Amino acid sequence: xxxxxxxxxxxxxxxxxxxxxxxxxxxAEQHDQxxxxxxxxxxxxxxxxxxxxxRISLDDTTGTLSLSVSRDGRTVxxxxxxxxxxxxxxxxxxxxxxxxxDRTIDxxxxxxxxxxxxxxxxxxxTRLTFATDAGARLDLVVRxxxxxxxxxxxxxxxxxxxxxxxxxxxxxxxxxxxxxxxxVDNEGQFAPYTAATAPSGEYSDxxxxxxxxxxxxxxxxxxxxxxxxxxxAHDQGTGTYRIKLADDRVRTDGARGTPWRAxxxxxxxxVTRSTFxxxxxxxxxxxxxxxxxxxxxxxxxxxxxxxxxxxxAAQKAYVDYAAERxxxxxxVDAGWYFKADEWDTTDPNWQTNSWLPELVEYxxxxxxxxxxxxxxxxxxxxxxxxQWLPTLERWGVKGVKIDFMDSEAQPMLQWYDTVLAETAxxxxxxxxxxxxxxxxIQRTWPHxxxxxGVAGEEKRTNTAAHLTTLPFTRNVIGSMDFTPGxxxxxxxxxxxxxxxxxxxxxxxxxxxxxxxxPESYDARPLARAYFEQVPAAWDDTRLLAGQPGQEAxxxxxxxxxxxxxxxxxxxxxxxxxxxxxxxxxxxxxxVRDGTEGxxxxxxxxxxxxxxxxxxxxxxxxxxxxxxxxxxVTTCYR
Numbered sequence: 268x269x270x271x272x273x274x275x276x277x278x279x280x281x282x283x284x285x286x287x288x289x290x291x292x293x294x295a296e297q298h299d300q301x302x303x304x305x306x307x308x309x310x311x312x313x314x315x316x317x318x319x320x321x322r323i324s325l326d327d328t329t330g331t332l333s334l335s336v337s338r339d340g341r342t343v344x345x346x347x348x349x350x351x352x353x354x355x356x357x358x359x360x361x362x363x364x365x366x367x368x369d370r371t372i373d374x375x376x377x378x379x380x381x382x383x384x385x386x387x388x389x390x391x392x393t394r395l396t397f398a399t400d401a402g403a404r405l406d407l408v409v410r411x412x413x414x415x416x417x418x419x420x421x422x423x424x425x426x427x428x429x430x431x432x433x434x435x436x437x438x439x440x441x442x443x444x445x446x447x448x449x450x451v452d453n454e455g456q457f458a459p460y461t462a463a464t465a466p467s468g469e470y471s472d473x474x475x476x477x478x479x480x481x482x483x484x485x486x487x488x489x490x491x492x493x494x495x496x497x498x499x500a501h502d503q504g505t506g507t508y509r510i511k512l513a514d515d516r517v518r519t520d521g522a523r524g525t526p527w528r529a530x531x532x533x534x535x536x537x538v539t540r541s542t543f544x545x546x547x548x549x550x551x552x553x554x555x556x557x558x559x560x561x562x563x564x565x566x567x568x569x570x571x572x573x574x575x576x577x578x579x580a581a582q583k584a585y586v587d588y589a590a591e592r593x594x595x596x597x598x599v600d601a602g603w604y605f606k607a608d609e610w611d612t613t614d615p616n617w618q619t620n621s622w623l624p625e626l627v628e629y630x631x632x633x634x635x636x637x638x639x640x641x642x643x644x645x646x647x648x649x650x651x652x653x654q655w656l657p658t659l660e661r662w663g664v665k666g667v668k669i670d671f672m673d674s675e676a677q678p679m680l681q682w683y684d685t686v687l688a689e690t691a692x693x694x695x696x697x698x699x700x701x702x703x704x705x706x707x708i709q710r711t712w713p714h715x716x717x718x719x720g721v722a723g724e725e726k727r728t729n730t731a732a733h734l735t736t737l738p739f740t741r742n743v744i745g746s747m748d749f750t751p752g753x754x755x756x757x758x759x760x761x762x763x764x765x766x767x768x769x770x771x772x773x774x775x776x777x778x779x780x781x782x783x784x785p786e787s788y789d790a791r792p793l794a795r796a797y798f799e800q801v802p803a804a805w806d807d808t809r810l811l812a813g814q815p816g817q818e819a820x821x822x823x824x825x826x827x828x829x830x831x832x833x834x835x836x837x838x839x840x841x842x843x844x845x846x847x848x849x850x851x852x853x854x855x856x857x858v859r860d861g862t863e864g865x866x867x868x869x870x871x872x873x874x875x876x877x878x879x880x881x882x883x884x885x886x887x888x889x890x891x892x893x894x895x896x897x898x899v900t901t902c903y904r
Contacts, residue, residue: 300325300364304393304409304416315413317481319343319532323395323409330361332397332407336416336483336530343480343532345437345506349407351420351525354427354516356403358420365396365404372410376550379559379713380746380777381542382808382823388546389413410527415543417488417529422519429494429517434528436485436499438462438506443477445736445815446470449498451673452701453720456729457736459816462506469511470499473704475538475740475815482538486744488527488547488707492684493519496675496703497526513676526706531743539810539821544744548707552687558694559714560665561804562595564638566780569724569753573610576602576640579622583629588785590633592799597630598638598668598698598780599623613645618658627663636665638698638778643671646686656693666696666716666778673701687712698748698778705745709777716777717746724750724760724782731761731836731885738773738810738819750780752798754787762834765860766887768794771801772832773821773887779803793858793865797889800903801830812844820844822892828902831857831890835882844878846892854895856902859888871895 305320319338324346326333336344350359374388390412397405403426409418422429438444440463447455449469460466462476474485485508487497495514501507510528527547531538553559567575567585575581582599589597602610604617614620627637639659646652646669659667667690672679683703690697696714704720721741722729741747751770753760760767771779781798788795807824811831820833820842829848846853850873857868860883872878880888893902 299327302367302393302395304391304411306389306391306411306413317533318413319411319416319480319530321409321411321416321418323349323407325362325364325397330363330399331359332362334409334418336480336532338480338532341478341480342439343478343483344530345439347437348433348435349418350433351405351422352430352433353422353519354430356399356401356426358399358403358405359433361399361401362397362405363400365398367396368394376710378545378710379556380561380716380775380804381545381709382540382775383542383806384804385806386542386546390546408524410547412543412546414533414537414541415529415531417527417543417547419489419525419527421524422522424521426519428519429512429525430515431512432510432525434510436508436530438476438508439478440506442506445475445740447473447740451675453704454722454726456722456733457740457815459732462508463504465501465503467501467503470501470508471704472497472499472510473740473744474499474508481533482535482739484531484538484740484743486529486531486544486706488529488544489524489549490526490680490703490706492677492681493523494526494680495677496680497528513674517677535739535813536810539739539743539813540808541743544705544707545710548710550710551713552711553691553713556713559696560595560636561716561777563798563801563803564596564598564778564780565589565592565594566598566600566750566782568600568640569750569756569782570784573602576600577605577607579626582626585785586626586630586633586635589635592795594635594781594799596636596638596665596778598640599626600640600668601642601670603639618654623664624662631663637663638666638668638696639664640668640670643669643701647682652686652689656689656695659695660693664695666698668698668700670700672699672703675703687715690714696778698780700748704741709745715746717748717780719748721747721749723748724753724756727759729761731834732816734762734766734770734834735813735817735819735836736815738821739813739815742774746777747774748776748778748780749774750782752794753782754791754794755784761885763860763883763886764791764794764865765858765883765889766834766885768797768858768865768889769832769834769887771798772823772830772889773819773834774832775805775808775823777803791865793867796903797858797891800891809847811847818842822848824848827894829853829892831855831888831892833880833882833889834887836885839884839886840882842880842882842888844880846872846874846876846878848874848892850874852895853892854899854902855890855892857888857890860886869901
């Protein structure tokens with residue numbers, strides 16, 4: 268059999284399974300066939316009346332598969348090609364149907380971070396098995412839930428390496444689109460287009476579209492070193508977004524499933540609240556999670572830069588400040604293990620020369636855990652990891668911020684697989700920078716507290732519109748280390764002080780890294796007081812108001828308190844926010860921008876009332892709402 272070339276493969280979202288047959292019966296005369304997959308179409312229709320519906324079709328003339336998604340009878344994804352090519356078989360055409368198998372998935376799990384800690388997964392799964400006349404077999408596995416549709420391919424032993432996917436998403440050309448140009452560090456900014464007018468090029472697969480059927484966020488789940496990371500390839504003038512893999516050849520050894528090609532689907536509130544990509548991922552591989560602790564962090568890079576990274580005295584002062592605020596962590600960034608006179612050069616005697624053990628003990632006495640930055644190059648071999656990770660655990664370090672992976676190719680993903688298992692074994696939580704995006708990783712490896720993969724606070728070119736798009740794109744799929752709170756970067760950030768406070772709630776991160784200086788916090792006591800209250804783990808999340816590129820107001824619950832975070836792009840306004848956080852009376856305390864700095868307001872409202880907050884241009888607000896009864900005067904504790 269001739270080996271298909273890479274050029275025969277276009278690429279977008281897919282999921283299939285292949286197995287070799289020793290014999291294949293001749294193709295019988297048949298007509299085009301189609302299969303529907305939806306979430307509990309009968310019993311639970313009242314629970315999910317607007318759930319998406321997938322339709323898989325087989326063209327009997329060409330033997331090609333396509334998948335479309337609708338919602339309430341309206342188009343979400345137009346019929347889109349589905350298929351995969353290996354070095355031994357082109358499984359994108361010449362297929363005939365063999366059989367179908369259905370099952371129901373009903374699971375519960377608990378996470379350590381994210382939009383809510385307790386999760387329930389309910390999906391319907393259909394596995395469709397196809398064969399080619401040459402004897403190759405393919406299973407397309409499709410799942411549907413109340414908030415999404417996903418599919419994957421499962422490749423058999425003996426199928427050979429993967430050369431690419433023919434998977435693609437066909438969007439209506441006039442669909443609204445919010446896209447981020449692809450970068451290996453996933454730090455492209457989001458910009459608005461229509462599906463057809465977006466320039467030709469490659470985009471991150473965390474792409475949001477608005478169609479007649481609602482909103483859809485494209486995503487990926489269960490990505491490991493068994494495969495290759497995906498991005499979207501687009502030609503201007505079409506609504507087609509093809510899956511392109513990071514590798515021209517994906518090494519395959521034995522039977523293997525590809526990552527899920529996911530479509531998070533619903534109204535904007537449903538998409539924003541969804542945990543669909545986590546729900547698709549494998550269960551936790553960490554048996555004992557009692558040592559994993561989310562929390563707020565005093566981050567010292569934007570606060571002190573290189574000098575702070577090489578100063579024990581400076582780091583002790585940061586620990587003191589964190590302890591005064593009851594912040595559970597302080598993060599030591601780059602420099603702490605570098606040679607004093609050669610920045611970016613590792614001191615070969617760091618294990619004996621370092622002042623870090625003294626800092627860890629100093630922090631322990633004040634109930635402040637220490638997180639340390641490490642360059643990926645210092646952990647890229649088994650020998651290096653055997654030196655670093657046990658040493659950090661022995662010293663009492665709580666976690667590592669690993670930086671500069673800058674790749675989603677298969678060898679780097681295999682490195683992730685290894686370092687995830689080894690950091691868990693040494694009880695070190697993780698913050699990945701210069702990294703991939705979550706893709707279900709936080710369910711499988713709950714010690715991953717957050718990942719960068721975002722144009723965050725360090726960027727000098729962010730726009731207010733970009734900030735209001737992130738809650739509906741990047742942050743939907745998992746924790747995001749944006750590092751809010753850099754009040755000292757006036758002129759380098761596009762928003763107001765109140766908006767900067769609001770980001771700590773609008774953006775979810777299992778370790779919320781505060782990026783300001785102690786002096787900037789002290790100059791803003793209302794911001795400092797709010798940061799002393801805000802947690803990093805949530806019982807629930809709701810979208811109160813929003814439109815990508817314009818505004819985003821999220822409410823996150825911790826216990827009986829709801830924390831509110833609002834960010835806006837554009838002109839000043841009296842922002843009107845539906846207080847849809849439950850019945851009863853609520854004391855609502857908001858922090859907003861005033862004429863001479865931040866202002867805190869208090870009012871009592873009923874659930875469902877409209878909260879009105881004066882917002883400056885490119886501004887925002889933060890708030891706390893707690894149950895009110897006579898005598899309750901504040902939500903702060």
